[in-house]
Amino acid sequence: xxxxxxxxxxxxxxxxxxxxxxxxxxxxxxxxxxxxxxxxxxxxxxxxxxxxxxxxxxxxxxxxxxxxxxxxxxxxxxxxxxxxxxxxxxxxxxxxxxxxxxxxxxxxxxxxxxxxxxxxxxxxxxxxxxxxxxxxxxxxxxxxxxxxxxxxxxxxxxxxxxxxxxxxxxxxxxxxxxxxxxxxxxxxxxxxxxxxxxxxxxxxxxxxxxxxxxxxxxxxxxxxxxxxxxxxxxxxxxxxxxxxxxxxxxxxxxxxxx
Numbered sequence: 422x423x424x425x426x427x428x429x430x431x432x433x434x435x436x437x438x439x440x441x442x443x444x445x446x447x448x449x450x451x452x453x454x455x456x457x458x459x460x461x462x463x464x465x466x467x468x469x470x471x472x473x474x475x476x477x478x479x480x481x482x483x484x485x486x487x488x489x490x491x492x493x494x495x496x497x498x499x500x501x502x503x504x505x506x507x508x509x510x511x512x513x514x515x516x517x518x519x520x521x522x523x524x525x526x527x528x529x530x531x532x533x534x535x536x537x538x539x540x541x542x543x544x545x546x547x548x549x550x551x552x553x554x555x556x557x558x559x560x561x562x563x564x565x566x567x568x569x570x571x572x573x574x575x576x577x578x579x580x581x582x583x584x585x586x587x588x589x590x591x592x593x594x595x596x597x598x599x600x601x602x603x604x605x606x607x608x609x610x611x612x613x614x615x616x617x618x619x620x621x622x623x624x625x626x627x628x629x630x631x632x633x634x635x636x637x638x639x640x641x642x643x644x645x646x647x648x649x650x651x652x653x654x655x656x657x658x659x660x661x662x663x664x665x666x667x668x669x670x671x672x673x674x675x676x677x678x679x
Contacts, residue, residue, distance in 0.1 A: 425546035426486040428493070428538065428556060436490045438542045439481040440585065441608060442535070444502045484542040489560070493538045496562045496637075500531035508610050512577055512649070522644040529632035529641050534559050536573055536606075540615045543606050544587040558633075567633045570618040574626035575611065576660075577649045583608040586657035588617065605657040612652065622658030625650065 424435045485493075504527050511523045538559050541549060549556050555571070558564050567573070588604045602619040606612065614626055621628075625648040635641055650660040661669075 422483045424483065426489055426549075427484040427541045427544065427546045428489040428549055428559060429486060430546070430549050430556075431486055433486045435483040436485055436487050437481055437483050438485045438490055438538075440539050440542050440606060441505065441611070442494065442498045442501055444498070482542060484546075493535070493559060497531045497535035497538065497559075500528040501535035503527060504532045505611060508577060508647075511647070512579070512610060522646045525643045525645060527641065527643065528637070528639065529629075529635040529643060530565060530637055530639065531562075533573060533629065533632035534562070536575075536613050537615075539606055539613070540604050543585050544604060548588070562637050565633055565636065567630050572616040572621070572628050572630050573632070574614040574616065574621060575629050575647055576614075576626055577647050578607050578610055578612045578652050579649045580652045581609050582652045584652060584655050584657065588615075589657050601658070603658065607652045612650065614658070623650070623660055625660070 422435050423433070425432050426435065504525065507525055507527070537555055541552075541555075541559070554568055558567070584605070584607050586605045588602060601622045602617050603622055604615045604617075605622075614622060616622075627645060627647050629645075651662050653659075653661065653663045653666055659666075
């Protein structure tokens with residue numbers, strides 16, 4: 422498949438990029454539902470019935486040239502997989518309700534760079550054209566630091582559902598607060614949000630941007646209390662429980678009938 426690499430911007434043959442990496446529990450068939458299919462549902466209680474194209478090789482797309490795929494995978498992939506395995510252990514031990522800080526043993530910079538690579542693939546190829554500093558960060562494994570207005574946040578996903586969005590805007594008309602501009606990648610066990618010069622879509626998210634302050638070969642023990650948030654709807658930044666979504670939908674339907 423020919424196209425523009427989402428990282429380096431070269432027009433060439435593209436390779437399949439798993440999002441997240443295949444070894445991070447992304448090796449099973451997934452349904453890629455189209456957003457318009459959601460409007461065909463009679464109820465949000467039927468979200469598991471959404472139809473779509475099945476990807477037998479796991480979640481991902483043809484987004485990266487062979488070199489970018491190979492280089493970033495070799496430099497950051499294994500560190501990210503280790504991080505993902507630790508997240509599973511924490512979820513299992515916490516029984517879905519952690520209240521303590523947990524110690525992660527990791528290469529922070531490598532993990533963060535893999536997450537940023539995933540966001541490049543989750544966004545259109547034009548994204549790399551306006552994020553040149555992030556391109557340099559992931560293509561030079563020794564480079565550190567994020568610019569101040571870029572924030573990478575993480576959470577633990579308590580549901581089996583996945584969702585992914587390119588840079589989106591979220592505006593709360595009732596509160597009058599500034600709009601929130603972010604991209605989101607959520608899959609079983611972990612979820613990530615990239616905020617661009619914006620407030621977080623949810624204050625419970627934990628900012629892991631400081632991972633960029635470590636060196637490439639710097640191993641660290643980092644204590645964090647990552648929130649466990651549900652992913653039920655396909656709306657980015659929505660972390661409501663299923664029952665809450667259905668209750669609020671019922672109240673809204675009642676108001677429209679009165």
